[in-house]
Structure formats: C-alpha cells, structure tokens
Amino acid sequence: xxxxxxxxxxxxxxxxxxxxxxxxxxxxxxxxxxxxxxxxxxxxxxxxxxxxxxxxxxxxxxxxxxxxxxxxxxxxxxxxxxxxxxxxxxxxxxxxxxxx
Amino acid sequence: xxxxxxxxxxxxxxxxxxxxxxxxxxxxxxxxxxxxxxxxxxxxxxxxxxxxxxxxxxxxxxxxxxxxxxxxxxxxxxxxxxxxxxxxxxxxxxxxxxxxxxxxxxxxxxxxxxxxxxxxxxxxxxxxxxxxxxxxxxxxxxxxxxxxxxxxxxxxxxxxxxxxxxxxxxxxxxxxxxxxxxxxxxxxxxxxxxxxxxxxxxxxxxxxxxxxxxxxxxxxxxxxxxxxxxxxxxxxxxxxxxxxxxxxxxxxxxxxxxxxxxxxxxxxxxxxxxxxx
Numbered sequence: 001x002x003x004x005x006x007x008x009x010x011x012x013x014x015x016x017x018x019x020x021x022x023x024x025x026x027x028x029x030x031x032x033x034x035x036x037x038x039x040x041x042x043x044x045x046x047x048x049x050x051x052x053x054x055x056x057x058x059x060x061x062x063x064x065x066x067x068x069x070x071x072x073x074x075x076x077x078x079x080x081x082x083x084x085x086x087x088x089x090x091x092x093x094x095x096x097x098x099x100x
Numbered sequence: 101x102x103x104x105x106x107x108x109x110x111x112x113x114x115x116x117x118x119x120x121x122x123x124x125x126x127x128x129x130x131x132x133x134x135x136x137x138x139x140x141x142x143x144x145x146x147x148x149x150x151x152x153x154x155x156x157x158x159x160x161x162x163x164x165x166x167x168x169x170x171x172x173x174x175x176x177x178x179x180x181x182x183x184x185x186x187x188x189x190x191x192x193x194x195x196x197x198x199x200x201x202x203x204x205x206x207x208x209x210x211x212x213x214x215x216x217x218x219x220x221x222x223x224x225x226x227x228x229x230x231x232x233x234x235x236x237x238x239x240x241x242x243x244x245x246x247x248x249x250x251x252x253x254x255x256x257x258x259x260x261x262x263x264x265x266x267x268x269x270x271x272x273x274x275x276x277x278x279x280x281x282x283x284x285x286x287x288x289x290x291x292x293x294x295x296x297x298x299x300x301x302x303x304x305x306x307x308x309x310x311x312x313x314x315x316x317x318x319x320x321x322x323x324x325x326x327x328x329x330x331x332x333x334x335x336x337x338x339x340x341x342x343x344x345x346x347x348x349x350x351x352x353x354x355x356x357x358x359x360x361x362x363x364x365x366x367x368x369x370x371x372x373x374x375x376x377x
Contacts, residue, residue, distance in 0.1 A: 005308035008341035017339065018300075068301070072275035076246040083214040086181040089136075091212070091242035 029057075052094035101126040102344060102373040104330050104351035107359070108207075108236075108270060108288060108317035110135045111158055111169065112150075118320070118327040123165040125331040129367060131170040131359065132158065133207035133236050136178040138322060144188035147175065151192075155199040170365065172206030172236045173197070180211065180220035190223055197231055203362045204228060206236025207270060210248040213240060218251060225259070234362050235267045239276065241295055249276040253283055266361055270317070271296055277305055281313060286358050290319045291329035299333040303340055306350060315354045348373035 009017065036050070044050060056071045077095035106122070109130040122130070132154060134147075141147060154171040162169035173196055175189040196202060205228040210217045228235045240248035252269065256262050269280045270288035273296070280287045289305060290296040297305075302316055318329035326332065330351055337347045353369040360368055 005310075007304070007307055013341075068274040068304075072273060073246065075243060076275065077213075077243045079247065080250075082218060082251070083212055085216070086212045086214050089178055089211065091240065091244045093242045095243045 048096050049092060049094045101331065102334065102348050102351065103128045104334065105129045105131075105355040105359075105367065106318050106320075106327075106330055107131050107268070107315050107355045108133060108290065108319045109327065110319070110321035111162065112153060113322035114320060114327055116161060116164075119162055119165040119167060122327055123167055125328055127167055127330070129168040129170065129355075130162065131172065131203060131236075131355075133172040133238070134174045134176060135207070135321060136176040140179050140182070142185075144185065144192055147189045148192055151196045155196060155201055159201050168366065170201045170203045170359070172204050172234075173202060174205050174208045174224050175220065176207065177209045177211040177217055177221070177238050177240075180208075180217040181214060183216050183219060186220040186223065190227055193227060194231060197233065200364055203359060203364060204234030204236060205231075206234075206268075207238035208235070209238035209252055210240050211238075211244070213244050213248045213251060218255065221252070222255065225256070225262070229261050234359070237267065237269045239269060239271045241271075245271070245273060246275050249279065253279050253285070256285070257283055268315070268358055271319070272305075273297060274301070274305065277309060281309060286313045286315065289314065289316045291316055291333050292319045292325055294324065299329075299336040302333060303337055303342075311346065311349050311354065313354070313358075314350065315358065316350060344373050 007014070052075055055074050059070050059074055060067060062070070075094050103126045106127055106129075109132055111119070111130060111132050134150065134154065137150075151173055154173070158171070159169040173193050175186050180186060193205070205224050208221050208224040210221060225235065227233075237252060239245055239252060249269070249272070256264070256267065264284035265286070268286040268288055271290045272280050272287045277287055289302040291299055291302060296319065306314055316330060316333055318327055319325065320327040320329065334347050334351060337350075348370070352373065356365075356367050356369045359365040
C-alpha cells in the first residue's frame with residue numbers, strides 16, 4: 001500500500017537505516033520512567049507534565065497513522081482564551097489542567 | 101554539496117567560526133530576525149543599538165565569508181508584553197527600514213499568548229503594511245504552539261490587507277503546518293534540538309505536504325542550537341533517498357521565492373542546484 005506523501009524508503013530499508021537509533025530512544029524513555037519510580041522522593045506522580053507524558057505514550061502505541069499530530073495535541077493547551085498577562089517567559093511542554 | 105540559504109539564524113549570538121563553517125558547507129545567505137537577548141531590554145535606545153548591530157556590523161562580518169547577511173526588525177514577542185516599550189520601539193523602526201539589508205518586519209508573533217502580546221503583534225503587522233514590508237512570524241513554543249499559531253492565523257486572515265504570500269509563519273510543527281499552508285502563508289520548519297523539529301520530522305512533513313511554500317532553517321541562537329542544521333538536514337534528505345533537485349528546491353529555491361519579494365534580496369531561484377562556490 002502506498003499513501004500520498006510516501007517516504008521514498010521501503011519499510012525494510014527504514015528498519016536497516018533507523019531501527020537501532022529508535023530502539024535507543026525507546027529505551028531512554030523506559031529508563032526515564034524507571035528513574036522516576038526510583039526517585040528518592042515520590043512527590044510528583046500527579047504533575048501535569050508526567051500525566052500528559054503517560055497519555056502520549058498510550059497514543060504512541062496506536063496502529064493508526066497520525067501519531068505525531070495526535071501526541072502534539074495531547075501536549076497542547078487547547079483553550080482559546082488569551083492569558084490576561086504574561087506568567088513567565090518559558091513554556092512547560094504540556095498544558096496545566098486549568099488550561100485544558 | 102548544494103548551496104543553501106538559512107532563512108532564520110541569530111548570528112549576533114554566534115562566533116565568526118560559525119560563519120566559516122557555514123560558508124564551507126554551502127551557505128550563501130542568512131536572514132536574521134530581531135530576537136530576545138535573554139533578558140527584557142528596558143529602553144528603545146537598547147533596540148536602536150541592536151538594529152545598528154544587525155544592519156551594520158553583522159553584514160560586514162558575514163561578507164568576509166562570502167555570505168550575504170539580511171535582517172528583519174521588530175521588538176521580539178518575548179518582550180511584547182510591555183506595551184509602552186513596544187510603542188517606543190515601533191516608533192524608531194521606520195528609520196532603519198530603508199537600510200540595504202532590511203527585508204521586513206520580524207520575527208513578530210506571540211510567546212505566552214497574552215492580550216498584550218497580541219496587541220503588540222497587531223501593531224507590528226500594521227507597521228509592515230504601512231511600509232509595504234515582508235513579514236516574518238514567530239509561533240510560540242511547546243504547549244503554546246497550537247493556541248498561539250491559531251490566534252496568529254485568525255488575526256491575519258481577518259485582515260483583508262494581508263497578502264499571505266508575503267508572510268512567513270515560522271516554527272510550524274505537525275499540528276500547525278496544515279492551518280498555515282491552507283491559509284496561503286509560507287511555512288518554516290525549524291531544525292532546532294529539543295523544542296522544535298528534528299531533520300527526520302522536517303523531512304516527513306515535506307514528504308507529506310510537498311515542498312511548495314515550505315522552507316527549513318536552523319534558528320541558531322545563544323541556546324543549544326546548530327548553525328549547520330541545514331547541511332545536516334540535507335544529508336538526511338539524501339540518506340532518505342531524495343534527489344539533489346528536490347533538496348535544492350527546499351534549501352535554496354524556496355527561500356529565494358519568498359525573500360525575493362523584497363527588491364533588496366539579490367538571489368533568484370536557479371533551475372539546477374549550484375555546487376558549493
């Protein structure tokens with residue numbers, strides 16, 4: 001099956017070229033979660049970022065095309081109101097529950 | 101190697117060695133949007149000094165490596181919250197617009213998507229329209245990306261005086277690229293580690309959406325970033341199986357097509373890729 005906007009490499013070629021790189025990335029994610037469990041103090045299991053991260057991992061496991069876009073949306077502030085004033089210079093990487 | 105243009109590079113934050121490395125890898129021109137210094141400036145005179153740096157010193161430094169340096173002027177979105185300062189800076193920008201390397205107003209946009217930031221963004225858009233300038237737009241980071249890009253696109257789409265083909269909406273990602281392209285704007289893919297897109301993801305989006313009205317840039321600055329991000333991406337494109345002609349369209353011809361809408365920009369699209377000079 002070929003969909004519009006195909007990658008010019010075959011699946012076999014992609015595995016040969018990129019499997020090891022992405023194997024490394026998935027192990028890094030697993031290690032981060034294990035490290036989080038081993039943490040000296042369990043004080044952020046309900047942090048909005050880690051909750052969004054776990055939702056993103058569920059979406060990663062989907063068999064349907066469009067995983068990146070769906071994960072981007074899970075990590076986005078979906079509210080439409082402008083902030084009344086600036087609360088700092090930097091974004092956090094996931095939306096606080098009050099902003100979803 | 102194929103010649104390329106880096107449409108977004110904050111060279112004031114980079115060393116001269118970076119110009120050397122960029123020249124060796126085929127960079128023939130950079131365009132530098134006005135940026136945040138890492139702290140909020142407190143007076144318009146600080147911006148006047150910065151605009152002088154961008155339009156006088158930086159083109160000279162780049163020229164020593166046979167790289168043409170162009171710039172965009174504005175008060176960056178990270179400082180757009182201060183409406184008083186924004187008005188003062190907007191008042192001094194016109195005296196710099198006639199300088200030979202100034203291509204337009206940018207990078208304007210939103211940061212934390214506040215009311216004041218949007219008001220400052222709209223003021224900059226009005227300034228660009230008043231002076232018939234190209235517009236270069238910064239879209240917010242991470243969780244603010246979708247909301248901020250939507251607010252920017254809706255604001256511009258509601259203004260009938262805006263010609264979308266004269267606007268570059270930069271830092272698009274998988275969840276914002278469609279809305280930008282569907283409204284007729286140019287879209288920029290930023291090859292910036294961690295907070296923007298990797299070469300692999302940028303190439304995915306080019307394959308899915310096609311190369312029309314899409315550019316890639318490094319956005320290298322004082323943070324962790326790569327002045328050689330474009331040649332690195334070109335290597336990945338080749339490894340992915342794309343032709344030199346396809347790569348040339350993305351890294352050279354597309355920036356030329358957008359930027360040559362300013363009469364000051366001296367490069368034009370080439371039918372065939374030129375090898376490194």
